[in-house]
Amino acid sequence: xxxxxxxxxxxxxxxxxxxxxxxxxxxxxxxxxxxxxxxxxxxxxxxxxxxxxxxxxxxxxxxxxxxxxxxxxxxxxxxxxxxxxxxxxxxxxxxxxxxxxxxxxxxxxxxxxxxxxxxxxxxxxxxxxxxxxxxxxxxxxxxxxxxxxxxxxxxxxxxxxxxxxxxxxxxxxxxxxxxxxxxxxxxxxxxxxxxxxxxxxxxxxxxxxxxxxxxxxxxxxxxxxxxxxxxxxxxxxxxxxxxxxxxxxxxxxxxxxxxxxxxxxxxxxxxxx
Amino acid sequence: xxxxxxxxxxxxxxxxxxxxxxxxxxxxxxxxxxxxxxxxxxxxxxxxxxxxxxxxxxxxxxxxxxxxxxxxxxxxxxxxxxxxxxxxxxxxxxxxxxxxxxxxxxxxxxxxxxxxxxxxxxxxxxxxxxxxxxxxxxxxxxxxxxxxxxxxxxxxxxxxxxxxxxxxxxxxxxxxxxxxxxxxxxxxxxxxxxxxxxxxxxxxxxxxxxxxxxxxxxxxxxxxxxxxxxxxxxxxxxxxxxxxxxxxxxxxxxxxxxxxxxxxxxxxxxxxxxxxxxxxxxxxxxxxxxxxxxxxxxxxxxxxxxxxxxxxxxxxxxxxxxxxxxxxxxxxxxxxxxxxxxxxxxxxxxxxxxxxxxxxxxxxxxxxxxxxxxxxxxxxxxxxxxxxxxxxxxxxxxxxxxxxxxxxxxxxxxxxxxxxxxxxxxxxxxxxxxxxxxxxxxxxxxxxxxxxxxxxxxxxxxxxxxxxxxxxxxxxxxxxxxxxxxxxxxxxxxxxxxxxxxxxxxxxxxxxxxxxxxxxxxxxxxxxxxxxxxxxxxxxxxxxxxxxxxxx
Numbered sequence: 001x002x003x004x005x006x007x008x009x010x011x012x013x014x015x016x017x018x019x020x021x022x023x024x025x026x027x028x029x030x031x032x033x034x035x036x037x038x039x040x041x042x043x044x045x046x047x048x049x050x051x052x053x054x055x056x057x058x059x060x061x062x063x064x065x066x067x068x069x070x071x072x073x074x075x076x077x078x079x080x081x082x083x084x085x086x087x088x089x090x091x092x093x094x095x096x097x098x099x100x101x102x103x104x105x106x107x108x109x110x111x112x113x114x115x116x117x118x119x120x121x122x123x124x125x126x127x128x129x130x131x132x133x134x135x136x137x138x139x140x141x142x143x144x145x146x147x148x149x150x151x152x153x154x155x156x157x158x159x160x161x162x163x164x165x166x167x168x169x170x171x172x173x174x175x176x177x178x179x180x181x182x183x184x185x186x187x188x189x190x191x192x193x194x195x196x197x198x199x200x201x202x203x204x205x206x207x208x209x210x211x212x213x214x215x216x217x218x219x220x221x222x223x224x225x226x227x228x229x230x231x232x233x234x235x236x237x238x239x240x241x242x243x244x245x246x247x248x249x250x251x252x253x254x255x256x257x258x259x260x261x262x263x264x265x266x267x268x269x270x271x272x273x
Numbered sequence: 274x275x276x277x278x279x280x281x282x283x284x285x286x287x288x289x290x291x292x293x294x295x296x297x298x299x300x301x302x303x304x305x306x307x308x309x310x311x312x313x314x315x316x317x318x319x320x321x322x323x324x325x326x327x328x329x330x331x332x333x334x335x336x337x338x339x340x341x342x343x344x345x346x347x348x349x350x351x352x353x354x355x356x357x358x359x360x361x362x363x364x365x366x367x368x369x370x371x372x373x374x375x376x377x378x379x380x381x382x383x384x385x386x387x388x389x390x391x392x393x394x395x396x397x398x399x400x401x402x403x404x405x406x407x408x409x410x411x412x413x414x415x416x417x418x419x420x421x422x423x424x425x426x427x428x429x430x431x432x433x434x435x436x437x438x439x440x441x442x443x444x445x446x447x448x449x450x451x452x453x454x455x456x457x458x459x460x461x462x463x464x465x466x467x468x469x470x471x472x473x474x475x476x477x478x479x480x481x482x483x484x485x486x487x488x489x490x491x492x493x494x495x496x497x498x499x500x501x502x503x504x505x506x507x508x509x510x511x512x513x514x515x516x517x518x519x520x521x522x523x524x525x526x527x528x529x530x531x532x533x534x535x536x537x538x539x540x541x542x543x544x545x546x547x548x549x550x551x552x553x554x555x556x557x558x559x560x561x562x563x564x565x566x567x568x569x570x571x572x573x574x575x576x577x578x579x580x581x582x583x584x585x586x587x588x589x590x591x592x593x594x595x596x597x598x599x600x601x602x603x604x605x606x607x608x609x610x611x612x613x614x615x616x617x618x619x620x621x622x623x624x625x626x627x628x629x630x631x632x633x634x635x636x637x638x639x640x641x642x643x644x645x646x647x648x649x650x651x652x653x654x655x656x657x658x659x660x661x662x663x664x665x666x667x668x669x670x671x672x673x674x675x676x677x678x679x680x681x682x683x684x685x686x687x688x689x690x691x692x693x694x695x696x697x698x699x700x701x702x703x704x705x706x707x708x709x710x711x712x713x714x715x716x717x718x719x720x721x722x723x724x725x726x727x728x729x730x731x732x733x734x735x736x737x738x739x740x741x742x743x744x745x746x747x748x749x750x751x752x753x754x755x756x757x758x759x760x761x762x763x764x765x766x767x768x769x770x771x772x773x774x775x776x777x778x779x780x781x782x783x784x785x786x787x788x789x790x791x792x793x794x795x796x797x798x799x800x801x802x803x804x805x806x807x808x809x810x811x812x813x814x815x816x817x818x819x820x821x822x823x824x825x
Contacts, residue, residue: 008305101539182711215722217772218751219788 030133044256045182047121047133051114055122056129058115067068080127082178087268089138090120090260124178134178135260142265145258153247154260164228165212166249167196171271181263190250198248199223200232201233202240209233213243281627294540300362300410301455306523312762313803315361318407318452319662320522320800321588326664329617330764330802332808337775338765338787341821344809345383347376349816354717354796357453358407358662359811359818361802366811367410367429368818372403373419375427380811381804383820387432397421397443398694400468404795406518407452409460411480416435416451418462426483431540436778437481440464444677444694446471450519450668454558456528459486463515467533467579469509470697475519475555478564487562491532491550499549507544510691512536513551517581517660522597525614527556527565529586529599533579537699540686543574547574552580554601555615559760566616571605576629576656576684577702578605583662586613588672589739600665600739602674604656607633608742622742624735625657625676646685653730654681655716655753662798664758665767669780671736671745673758673766680714680730680753681705704729714753718771720792726752732770734758736783746783748776757798759810767810770796775812775819791819 060069063079071079072073088096092259094116111119125131146152155166172181184191199221201209211225220236252259260273300316308316312329319326333341347621349355351371359368359378365386366378373391378384380564392401397420409416415427422441425434433619440462443449452545453462459477467473473491476485491513503511507590512535519530535544535551553569571578585600591610598615606627609620618637632637645651655677663674682702689699702711712725732754735744761767766780772793777787793815800808811820 121546161798177710191708193724194707195712195722195724195730215724216726216751217723218770218774 001077034271042182042186045135045186045259047117047124047135049130052125052131052133053116053118053129054114055095055118055120055125056127058110058111058118059122060111062111062120067089071123079123082123082126085128087139087173087264088136089264090136091138093120093123132179133258134263136178136267137262137264138259139261139264139268141258142261142263145254145262146265150252150254150258164224167212169266169269169271173267173269174271176266178263178267181260181266182250183257185252185254188247189245192247192249196247198244198246199204199240200240200244201238204231204237204239251267301412302455303588305411305421305455311459312801314363314799315359315802316767317360317409318454319517319520319583320695322456322523323733324518324583324662325585325587325667325760326758326798327424327660327666327668327760327762329594329762330801330803330808331761332803333761333765333801334575334763334809335765336785336825337777340489340824341777341787341789341810342824344381344820347378347383347385349818349820352452352816353402355796355813355816355818356404356406356450356655356797357813358797359800360408360410361800362410362429364804366802367408367415369405369407369417371405373405373417373505374491375415375416375417377429377432380802380809380820389427389434391419391423391425393416393420394443395429397448398446398469398742399448399465400696404450406450409453409455409518411455411460412576414480416453416455416460416480417433418453420448420450422447422464424449424453424462424478424483426459426480438478438483438485440476441466441471446694447467449516449518449713454518454521455480456521459559461528463491463517463519463530465514465516465533467512467514467536468538468696468698469694470536470691471512471514472509473515475515475528475557475562482555487560489555489562489564491555493549502547502549504545507546508695510536511544511548511551512697513548515577515581516579517583520584520586521559521636523584525556526559526596527613528559528582528615530557531579531581531584531601533581534574534577535699537689537691538577538697539684539702540689540699541573541574542686543688543699544573546573546791552578552605553608554580554584554599554611554616556613568609568611568616568618570601570603570609570636570637572605574605575643575686576605576650576682578603579658579660580604581660582658583660584613585663585665585672585771586667587667587739589608589667591619591740598739600663600672602658602663602672602676602737604638604652604659604733605629606652606657607639608672608674608737610638610742611637612741616710620742623657624674624737624742624744625678625680626651627657649681651679651681652677653680653704654684654702655680655714659755661755661796662757662796664760665762666760666766667763667778668764669738669760671780672739673760673768673780674735675754675756675758675768675770676733676735676738677753678731678733679720679727690797718752719797721792723752723772734766734768734778734782734783741797743790747807748778748783748785750774755794755796759799759801761801766824767801767812769799769812769814771795773812773814789818789819789821791815793817 121133124133211223215222366380375387421443446466512534535548554573656721732750734748756769789815799812
């Protein structure tokens, strides 16, 4: 009958104070922009607020009759929420708007380039004139970058391919907005979810274990280590335990067009149907 | 000897040889009044009328707590947080489960004698889950409030309903989630619905007949003192619910009740004035319901700082004078000491980070420091603590409470129109997170993975010295905790948390003496009782009521 019971006589280890420090430093991040990242570098990846406002006017004049003001007027499509019948890059959107859809389902509309950009910006901003409209590029180019020059696939796994070191991205397109993906690519340290932080532990017998945190509680931590093994550690058995605020992922050094393409690819990742 | 008699009588009753009216197992008012003298039972929600959740039992001690072992488990077949507090009377445990089941359980084996199921109306609505926190017992009856705001009296022997009264209209958002309080010949409850624009009240019924005895509205009507703390018709739907069981001082004949938030929750601008008696403690005459005094913790609250904490009544010297005190760690982040005879404010100290107010004035009124729009407010919406019961040990002189540390919320207010029975919130809030869009702490745990982490908020058991408001010790937890406390005469402190650990701490030092990983969130407080000379400790974790005792 003596199940589930273990004896423990330790005070809390000292990592708590460390956590407190991180908490306060991250709280600051919420209200301030990271000093190293100038506003202009985000602007390279986004439409301007003028684009979005212009798009609002064009949308109401040309699109709202069928798509309605809230963007949900057509079955299977919610323009405001970015839900389409298939993944669409910004160029795909421009293409659909100018040429229409066959069999009279949607007429093509003859618009100037700035009007077209405006509508795309308005859609990408989630119909919010004061919102952020992230540029979404070509998914095929994005996938090539992901697997090649971008070196994403050296850590991330997608659809059963790749390592386990970083979070699996098979469904990232449905659990992240374009703006969140952009933030992660440009400023990983301000976008890394706390639970995914890298951890380093040293056991009593001297083993150093590094990996990615999967779960943690008062007495234990669960992780996947550098050898891709699932490990569960009892904190009282550790001589050192650190949670790092610095992600192993570096900010992307790709061009703004390439970032847009990567986002376009990531948005196609919808996991298993 | 008494225990033996009781057990014998229960056997006779079960064998049909004894009439229930002759049971010594009946819980007379006198027995509840002196419940501290029979620590083998747990006769009221918080153990005794003073609500200290302190037990005189001392068989389980710091030196043998290692020998605790599992005695039995009772699995809840209903999903959702299980917040019920068991009552134990002469070997029988009465416990509720969602939404409104009552069970009579053999407290030695965990096997069930009877189950009464009330299916609440489909129109019942509650903000935060189909919770029920337990029953009260008096004489041969068991009392339960329901989600559709009824109060039901059951026959303690077979679970048959004896009377059933409508306390409030569920279509207007009235509900009952608290365990009733019985005093003398009356059974008392308060109503929930602070998010639905109700007008809160505490109501007392004749325990025998279900006839209404008195009613106290927590929002004064026209012509009553305090009515001018509301403007226009705001008082008609200003909230001020009462959803946690009160305490009782028999010498003063006063019942004490914590009152919840005003409505709409987050737009205080929309209801100018102090909004009495929202976020206050009210002292009501047990016979008449008449207000004797009140103390308001958070006037014109815009943060949802319900004052539904359990009023702990403790007697001790205050500035050298023997005093009847009330100890209160409030959701607003301050720990208060009040004179419970007069309601006078004696002291108030923040026990977590507080920035909605810069301090309290000499009358205990907060000095407001509202944060700019978009900026975080500490403590966050779920408060520095909340409804889960703290404990006070007269042996250590310390007050024990679950605190949420480094947890903040960004509030947004907007105009809300009152529509009967609909949510009446006046805005919303987001929890401060280290990165945008990160997972946050919600009401209760829905995953075994803590993907919000301690960066969004941490839990701590604080042992506060009432005289200074300072923590004599603290026991930190990675996740926040909604667990209440239990202390014993052997200076043990039992508590749990969302992580599903059940801890036994040294009540004097905070040292962890023993723990068990029960796996499901502990969102209520442990209780203890003794049968046939064996002390038990029961706690609910997840969907399981677990009972421990010393190894045979």
